[in-house]
Amino acid sequence: MKVLGIESSCDETGIAVYDSTSGQIWQRLYSQIEKHREYGGVVPELASRDHIVKAAPMLGEIIAEIGSIDAIDAFAYTRGPGLIGALMVGANLARGLAWALDKPVLGVHHMEGHLLAPMLADEKPAVPFVALLVSGGHTLLVDVRAIGDYRILGETLDDAVGEAFDKTAKLLGLPYPGGPELAQLADSVTQSRFEFPRPMTNRPGLEFSFSGLKTAALNIVKQYEPLDDDLRAEVAFAFQRAVVDTLRIKCRRALAETGYQSLVIAGGVGANRHLRQVLGETLREQCARLYFPALEYCTDNGAMIAFAGALRLLQGQTDETVSDVLPRWSLESLPVV
Ligand code: KG4
Ligand code: ZN
Numbered sequence: 001m002k003v004l005g006i007e008s009s010c011d012e013t014g015i016a017v018y019d020s021t022s023g024q025i026w027q028r029l030y031s032q033i034e035k036h037r038e039y040g041g042v043v044p045e046l047a048s049r050d051h052i053v054k055a056a057p058m059l060g061e062i063i064a065e066i067g068s069i070d071a072i073d074a075f076a077y078t079r080g081p082g083l084i085g086a087l088m089v090g091a092n093l094a095r096g097l098a099w100a101l102d103k104p105v106l107g108v109h110h111m112e113g114h115l116l117a118p119m120l121a122d123e124k125p126a127v128p129f130v131a132l133l134v135s136g137g138h139t140l141l142v143d144v145r146a147i148g149d150y151r152i153l154g155e156t157l158d159d160a161v162g163e164a165f166d167k168t169a170k171l172l173g174l175p176y177p178g179g180p181e182l183a184q185l186a187d188s189v190t191q192s193r194f195e196f197p198r199p200m201t202n203r204p205g206l207e208f209s210f211s212g213l214k215t216a217a218l219n220i221v222k223q224y225e226p227l228d229d230d231l232r233a234e235v236a237f238a239f240q241r242a243v244v245d246t247l248r249i250k251c252r253r254a255l256a257e258t259g260y261q262s263l264v265i266a267g268g269v270g271a272n273r274h275l276r277q278v279l280g281e282t283l284r285e286q287c288a289r290l291y292f293p294a295l296e297y298c299t300d301n302g303a304m305i306a307f308a309g310a311l312r313l314l315q316g317q318t319d320e321t322v323s324d325v326l327p328r329w330s331l332e333s334l335p336v337v
Contacts, residue, residue: 006078015059081326083327110305115150120307132265134266139155152331161269164243165178168182198249262288263291270292
């Protein structure tokens, strides 16, 4: 089955075709980062408009590559969570195409797209496993009992990890979005005179809180202003250490609690080099297996939506009669595949 997937929940327009028989992927990805940079964050109305402008030509390019739109068997799109206007662009495009071509269509949960992205690699995680989903909008530890059978073990009580990276980067004067830039700065040094807390690790539980780390960075910035390059790198280093260490502690705990042997890490922050390295080492010690998506499938993309959609569409799940999008949508409410 060839599924065309459309991702438009935030500031990336991702369109991809996934062939469930061959595993082949055709894709285009456009990032609006430049559009939003001068505002220091995503402007929802600009995001929707840019999706409208970019989606159709990108779709045209992919269709030209695969030969004909008639080769598509079904359509998938991100139904939520995300920015309502941005979601509506992808949803309307997918539903319109499906209706015009008389093909099935299905709305996909954005975080399920992230969660299943490691399955696009050759070495696939097998259920059950623990998933750590770390993106700009979410920080979730999930008990994945089966595909579609999700139980949230813990989530953030305030900022998501990516959001904390981005806000701290802004404090340090780094360009938007900031997460990758902060990570690069942190990796440029090997130590720091600062030590940040590991929030909520000294009590039981799997919840997170990252807003305090941002405040810790703010206090240093106020104390040392103006910061020179060395000092900024040391703040970035201490911040990244604290975040990764906190994630490591909670992942170990989640594995112990569930008794599972596999951990999947996905979402934009899953691209973080230090996170990959530290968790790789820790889980090797614990004899647990660690799975990441390929870097290109960590941040938002159309392939993960086409893939998650395909798994459900192959089981006959469709939602032709649905006409809404879901800016808020619980992973736990999904039907089992
Ligand atoms: O999953 P994603 O592309 O979009 C959402 O669904 O939110 O995640 C984007 C987030 C941003 O906050 C970005 O700064 C962060 O992921 N990010 C990183 C890195 N690459 C992307 N954070 C830390 N280190 C990175 N290498
Ligand atoms: Zn995402």
